[in-house]
Amino acid sequence: MKVGIDFHNKENSKTYTTRHADNSWMEEVRQLLPMEKKHMKALDIGCGGGIYSKALADMGIGSVKGVDFSEVMLEGARKNCKEYKNISFMHGNAFETGLDGNEYDLLLERALIHHIQDLSACFSEAYRLLKHDGFYIVQDRTPDDCLVKGDDTHIRGYFFELFPKLVKKETSRRHKSKSVINMLYKTGFTNIKEIKLWEIRNEYDNKEQLLKDLRGRTGRSILHELDDEELELLINHIDKSLSTSTNIVEKDRWTIWMAVKSAVI
Numbered sequence: 001m002k003v004g005i006d007f008h009n010k011e012n013s014k015t016y017t018t019r020h021a022d023n024s025w026m027e028e029v030r031q032l033l034p035m036e037k038k039h040m041k042a043l044d045i046g047c048g049g050g051i052y053s054k055a056l057a058d059m060g061i062g063s064v065k066g067v068d069f070s071e072v073m074l075e076g077a078r079k080n081c082k083e084y085k086n087i088s089f090m091h092g093n094a095f096e097t098g099l100d101g102n103e104y105d106l107l108l109e110r111a112l113i114h115h116i117q118d119l120s121a122c123f124s125e126a127y128r129l130l131k132h133d134g135f136y137i138v139q140d141r142t143p144d145d146c147l148v149k150g151d152d153t154h155i156r157g158y159f160f161e162l163f164p165k166l167v168k169k170e171t172s173r174r175h176k177s178k179s180v181i182n183m184l185y186k187t188g189f190t191n192i193k194e195i196k197l198w199e200i201r202n203e204y205d206n207k208e209q210l211l212k213d214l215r216g217r218t219g220r221s222i223l224h225e226l227d228d229e230e231l232e233l234l235i236n237h238i239d240k241s242l243s244t245s246t247n248i249v250e251k252d253r254w255t256i257w258m259a260v261k262s263a264v265i
């Protein structure tokens, strides 16, 4: 029986490597950073399998360092990004990376903060690492984002219809937007913006591909809260609920918080 994802278990080494970031994500982030990218130094903390480290490099950012507290994830990330000379990876904790401060133009933390209770420690480390005028981008789902109803594109919505225990889990681990914004201000960040994004997570030629992806719990830590029998019930429910069986475009609703480490505070 599986309960909760273990980022340090070798079985999960590929769980955050098999997708690629959709172009619409890169477009959104590019618009948030309307400056010359090639001299930028970026950090991707909680990088998992490096999907978004790669996306940052593909956007033209000169140097990207991925940091994760799991050696297992980093092993997958190194393989995933082996063609990229300007991406490196390092073992480290978001609370205390051990990296020099005032060094980075951009820090991305995508899908990290729902695994973190102490936002203050996480944001303080981000603040320390960034150069003055550096950008901090945090992307996660709020409880509201998670609980949007299921449909042919928002597959994740179906998880909660069938298993109320997952609603409890999601709403307790996800941070409300107001708490994130308040903590960013408290840490010293300024120019804080909140952006809502429906990010394309994956495209499947047919329903079987989607169901296989669900069965593998790939990149969906919430499914590690279900045992194998419950997962099969969910897969059947989704199979019956979808009105289409080909060309499925799966999207998730996210919130992006963008903040700046101001030169003067």
Ligand SMILES: C[S@@+](CC[C@H](N)C(=O)[O-])C[C@H]1O[C@@H](n2cnc3c(N)ncnc32)[C@H](O)[C@@H]1O
Residues within 6 Å of the ligand: 007, 016, 045, 046, 047, 048, 049, 050, 051, 052, 067, 068, 069, 070, 073, 092, 093, 094, 095, 109, 110, 111, 112, 115, 116, 221
């Ligand atoms: C949901 S995955 C997201 C991976 C990647 N950012 C993405 O969006 O595909 C969360 C990642 O954060 C890492 N993580 C969780 N807590 C961490 C911490 N305190 N410090 C560093 N990494 C952490 C996990 O090992 C995992 O790789």
